[in-house]
Amino acid sequence: MVGRLSAEMFFIDRQDRRSLQMQLTSSIVSTILEARTLPGTRMPSTRQLAEHLGISRLTVTLVYQDLVAQGYLESAPRSGFAVSQKVPHRRIGREDALSFSQPVDWGRWLKQDLTARRRISKPLDWRSYPYPFLYGQADPTLFDHAAWRDCARRALGAREFTDLADERMAVDDPVLVDFICRNTLPRRGIRARPEEVLITLGAQNGIWLAVQLLARKDRVAVMEDPGFPDFAATFQFAQMPIHYVPCTEEGLEPASLPPDTGLVAVTPSHSIPTGATMPIQKRRELLTMADKNDFLIIEDDYEFEMSFLEPPSPALKSLDGGGRVIYIGSFSKALFPGLRIGYVVGPAPFIEQARALRAMMLRHAPGHMQRVTGYFLALGHYDAHIVRLREAFRHRRETLTQALERTPFRIAGAARHGGSSLWIEAPKEVESARFAEMLATRGVLIEHGRPFFANPPNPCPFFRLGYSSIAEEKIEAGVKIMDQMLKS
Template identity: 95%
Template sequence: MGENLVGRLSSEMFFIDRADRRSLQMQLTSSIVSTILEARTRSGTRMPSTRQLADHLGISRLTVTLVYQDLVAQGYLDSAPRSGFVVSQKVPHRRIGREDVLSFSQPVDWGRWLKQDLTARRRIAKPLDWRSYPYPFLYGQADPTLFDHAAWRDCARRALGAREFTDLADERMAMDDPVLVDFICRNTLPRRGIRARPEEVLITLGAQNGIWLAVQLLARKDRVAVMEDPGFPDFAATFQFAQMPIHYVPCTDEGLEPSSLPHDTGLVAVTPSHSIPTGTTMPIHKRRELLTMADKHDFLVIEDDYEFEMSFLEPPSPALKSLDGAGRVIYIGSFSKALFPGLRIGYVVGPAPFIEQARALRAMMLRHAPGHMQRVTGYFLALGHYDAHIVRLREAFRQRRETLTHALEKTPFRIAGAARHGGSSLWIEAPEDVDSAAFAERLAVNGVLIEHGRPFFADPPNPCPFFRLGYSSIAEEKIEAGVKIMTRVLSSGIGGQPKDSV
């Protein structure tokens, strides 16, 4: 098609999608560039007139004109006198023709090459189109109405300045953005009772990346990994990938019980301020007991201190790391929960020798988190926008939690766990004959999304009546109606058997 294409490109070759969230200008630009490159359009080929293309697509002629002018500046089009716009001789690159592909009779046996089936791990599943559901009780998702988009754009604009760009464009040799690291050391960590120097902080792609780095560096096959049950399933998956045996400790009303640790413990993964998923808080005396045992039996602790900012009921307890006088706690934090999950900016705090090795391991994978995103986040924090955002979140979540709690009072559902300081979710128990996985399926058909509890257990009860209700992503005015639907679906009977896999 491309080699024989001369004269003029037809308007029918270009399209836009009204359901696409991108701007019309961005869609049209992408469509034109793709057509020119994929069809290997000859230079001098005329484009449809701005009027023709606007009429065909049903958009403003000004939009088409602006797109054409932008593509002239980029070198894809030329403005020809009395001929409108034509494909430029300076098109950045053209696709080469595809050579004949060699075929072989022996297919690759990927089951033999891949040592583990990572897709089989227990994980928390959420539909990508969750925003299309009217009652999304999902944890960890952001409500865009609570976010200051103008402030974020201003910080992004600052980070795109000429002076900033030169700094961020250079190879940083695995070092992190000093603006972001400085704020973490001076503001974020002191709020948790932690004192750390820049060489004791590493920026990661979210908390999960920090957990993976820590486990990969510290895992020992001759020592046991310990975690809460129910607990964060990605802790278990990370330990399993590192081929470290796991010992599950039941999560009590005071969180992980230190006296239940086996004698050969090597690593303990714990969420002391807000247990996943129950919200249980470990008392200070239990934290001291855990650290005393770590010193006595020579093991290390990975502390995931997620969501401590959501403390609208009472101040959060000091971080476990703040009590650590021996450097045995590796502290994991993240800004993704408080800002938005797609941010993927977290951090690890630990002794300088550990951070040095973690930085080297991270450099083997990705050098460092994108510098521009680090700088934008750093400005958002340093200019006070983050603190103002947290104030908005706390007030909104306080109201939503109160509404959700009241809505559940006259239902068969029991609040089995809730963060003492606040948080953004409740751990719920349905009647004992209900399996939350089957219940979640029935609710989704009725527009309600919940997170069933099976992925959080190493060996879930059968049936498993527990599930998590998040309130960060659902508007307050929809909470009561969503709970009514839950009650109605429950009263109509669940039926079915729990799934064998999650």
């Protein structure tokens, strides 16, 4: 006798951001595969399932029809829908696993506890907070979704499919690399050939590749303090000793480098997190020291596009006549952080080795996303997007600065050319980590300063306020809550 699946076996989640049609499709497919439903088993009628789920009968009908096309269901006149005779995949039964008395001692096998590193944490549901002063998150209202979809359609066209579907080994997308060489890098004063550029999964992937290739246990790694915590974590994983140089109002001080320096990680145009800019003369001094003392430099040139106050300084790499600077860039901050498309620029011998190391991990960044990004850049959408960001960020920074002037908070650091965040100092008795926890209960999100310091002051009154993710009209109210919380 042919069985029937009950409508109660299927569900949707009203809190799920996916469409009702996608959720129902996933629920039906999972039920058929997980329960190993027999071919011919009848499905609930479209009316029954629609009433049970509280959705449109048309939605259920469209889902059933799509699953017929995919081979999960079959339709019979006046008989409704049933599980197909040729379901694409059925899971086999699982054998009982063997049990052993001695558990794996992971503490012995894993050489480092990477979860213990200092890191910047942000709640995944940050959009549900009314006042998210978070750095690096995108405001979707400023993004041209129609232009991105058009570029995605172009990249999905039949003409493009063969090129993007083939195994390209370690080769990057030529459309994206060409734009970087012809447009992005010249704006930073850098000239590079395609063989001197490598596409990465964001800037952090580029940093990891560079450190893994260049780390030497007998030489010291140098970085700013406060600085980017992932630089420190990457050096530690590579087992390089680290020397922290205080970050002044002019960024890293070259004269503070120890004599056994081997690798310097620096953000000269826009220090993390203070926004300090290294003067051209000090950049020249750093490069001269690198040549004299035989060390290399990793330059993270993030957020140079957000220059709404004044043009950004030329990149350190643009002054590098000896090939000692490995340049890291990314499109993730300017477009959206989930994109994870970055790039590394360096001498051809280094890029050749970096490409080989990357190939051991992931071959290359997803070809389709590379091509979509390449089209978005080449067709002018990126530049138009940057213009919108600059204008919006200029207004938000002005509003935030004015609101802070009426409070005890002090702007301890700000990018001279613009950027999308401010480095704030609270009164000296405030512990910013605790302050952040208290503010979150009132719907305000800030990034406390402890992760940025190798040895944070105690208490640590510093924190970062980002304005890329918060609407301008909410900034003043958010700062007012901060002020009220401080007084209480």
